[in-house]
Amino acid sequence: MNPAIATALTNPGAPMKVRGVQKRFGAFTALDNVSLDVAAGELVCLLGPSGCGKTTLLRCIAGLEKQDSGELYLGDRDVSQLAPQARDYGILFQSYALFPNLTVEANIAYGLAGSGRDEVRRRVGQMLELVGLSGSEKKYPGQLSGGQQQRVALARALAPAPSLLLLDEPMSALDARVREHLCTELRQLQRNLGITTLMVTHNQDEAMLMADRIAVMHNGRVEQYATPQDIYNRPATPFVAEFVGQGNWLPFQRSSASHARVGGMDVRLADGSVSGASGRLFCRPEAISVNPLVHEENLFPAKVREITFLGNRCRMSFELDQLPGHSLLAELAPEAMPRLGAQQIMVALPPRSLQVFA
């Protein structure tokens, strides 16, 4: 793709607002009072498992489903009740939905009806240059690779200069190998165009890689809406903690404001957000240090159960001596492996990395 010419090609993105959108399919609540603000030029990912409502929300914004109640704003326009044609967005579908009987040129020009012929031709040329496919005008979609088809579909969506771009699982039809590359390219292009973008995905890596902010959805609700860093480091709910990345859960009984009992251990806590008498502690695998060289807090004896080599890192499952039958995960650099030596190890659970959930 060619980001150099991108800046010249689109409308400035418009902010988008979703206000209390409700959608039911029979007895199933697909969207439960969802509100979301997307700033102009921002890329927001709707992330969640299948059935969480992310696609329904996208389709409501696109006008392909009608919400039962709630409002949608694009810029300063209330688009809640408008037909899809009147909403001013471009959309890239999972399947791309390129029209197979039309050439690449005709596909991109599809949304440009009403402009003069020369104008259309110039616009198509610009869009193809933008996505790096100049010279493919006369080809049919079926003669292009998956990645190229995606670019054509993107060019088609952007050609009428919409103020909002919707991406519906754009990467899932692609090979894993080209996926990351295209994610980066798409993100770069979006940033250069400055177009407000909403992307649906169930793939957290894609969301982390691309989004300014991520809205994690579950059971028709937005569980957390924050930057990727916050989502990962400070998950707001157990669901978010569980869904994004991997983690360990430890049941605890509180013994004082800053201490809790986990199994037979006394664990110091730094997180004072939840003050309940009992609950669960959450800890990322990479936050756990194994056989630390210097003394650390919350150091406990443990037994190694299994070590899996993953190339750039190792995953170790272990059991705390004072919490038997409870398998935990730690991730470490492969260099740390030889230090493990025996089955018996010491692990440190740093207080800062222990998050408290009720």
Added chain:
Amino acid sequence: MSANIALPLPHKQARRVSGAEVGDRIFVLGGKLLLLLLLGVAVLLPLLAIFWRGFSSEAGQGGGWLAAKELVSSENFHWLLGNSLKVSLSVAAIVVPLAYLFAYALQRTLMPAKGLWRGISLLPLMAPSMLPGIALVYLFGNQGMLRGLLSDNIYGFWGIVLGEVIYTFPHALMILLSALSLADARLFDAASSMGASPAKAFRSITWPATRQAVFAAFCLVFTLTITDFGVPVVVGGDYQVLALEAYKAVVGQQQFGRGALIGMVLLLPALFSFGVDAWLRRRHGDSMSGRAQVFKPAPSKMRDACYLAIVVLISAALLLVFGMAVFSSLVKFWPYNLSLSLNHYQFNETAGGWLAYGNSLKMALGTALIGSVLIFTGAYLMEKTRSQRGLNLTLRMLSFIPMAVPGLVLGLGYVFFFNLSGNPLHVLYGTMTLLIVCTIAHYLTTAQMTATTALRQLDAEFEAAALSLKAPLYRHYLRVTVPICLPALLDIVRYLFVSAMTTVSAAIFLYSPDTILAAVAVLNMDDAGNVGGAAAMSTLILFTSAGVSLLLAWASRGLLRRSQAWRQTAPGH
């Protein structure tokens, strides 16, 4: 936005959008309402009229509850019903195994010249049901060519059964062909790796996957036979059946009530088999997974030779029958002067003749062109628009009704509804318009299923993509949907044309002297003893249908070749 880009001006775009919206409302909502109106008038009301007429006890009409009770308890009715059941069950019992073998040979063996056999097997679809009857008369009638082979003459039970076997064979074959076309090679590999013999593999894989189609074929043949009067009228002799009785009650004796009652009786097997089939289908579900691998039969000389023998025998029988019909139409004076002439094609003294043939062409063209546009567009609106769900469901249900209604019954319904004094649509009675409407309604469901299948293969997001690009739906329909589905559309045109050329069951009640059809003329000529003329007219219909089918197949192939660039590797298929 920089100066070097020319984007549509805002106000221009707004106007374009609102224009598209209005156009789409007319296209979508208007289209559906029009369809609803047409289905109501062409399907629902005529059927309701049958019940109304059957149970109203107007004097001299033979209807009403009393008449119904009397009819059902009469000796004559039991005899007719018994005959009908005997004939229909025999035909189904003969046709389904034959068609299964034929279909199996075409789909699961490496037999040579499959296209040829397939073409021959479709012959009976190309002619009215009287043609096999007429050919049988020439073969085995009192002065038949092969009269000596039979101890009895052909008129009666066996004549009807033989004629119906030929007439219904391709119908059963098509169901079984499509059932046998679906096979997952992985299942057969698994079976043979576990040491299963071919017979065992058939019992455990092929048979369970196709037995539902066998049942469906059995029901279809049974229904077609019990409601057909084309064959019985030609070779039935004194052996009477219900369908013929309904025809005679309405056309001969003007006893509309009696006709309606028998029509209702004939509706029962169709409704029953339709219901059971739908139930089985739901229970059965979809047995083919998306990852199934195409089954390719292993070479086996012995097996192929056996199946080839069967297929050649059946094809030869069909060719004999149809060849006989063509030959007899060219013979000067059967059986005394066997020299060839075109005398029978003069049709001079009989009503109809070339007028009927011209009418049939008009009717078939009208049905094919109007019907395919209406049906395909209707299927598109039902499949691809998300608004008006209730209306979509109603339309879908209404368009499934004709599947369960035999042509004879539909025709009776049309008589009762459109011949009603006080009905403003009465002016249509006897016109070409009504014949076209009735024929479209009669063959609606199959055509619509073809359209729906083709439409469901398209990417479900095409419409959403078009809408996001601010393109009106009707433009998208014409520019993308129709070109992609053109082969299916041509198939619908062919089906409607051929059906309209050959149909007699519904049309027989609806024609006037000006709008007499070729297939009706066949019936009338045969009735008047002009069997040669009937054979000639049947032959004309046969060649017209076959010719148009070949033409459309050729056009379709040319089209596919021209669009090969995008069709072969089209995404989202």
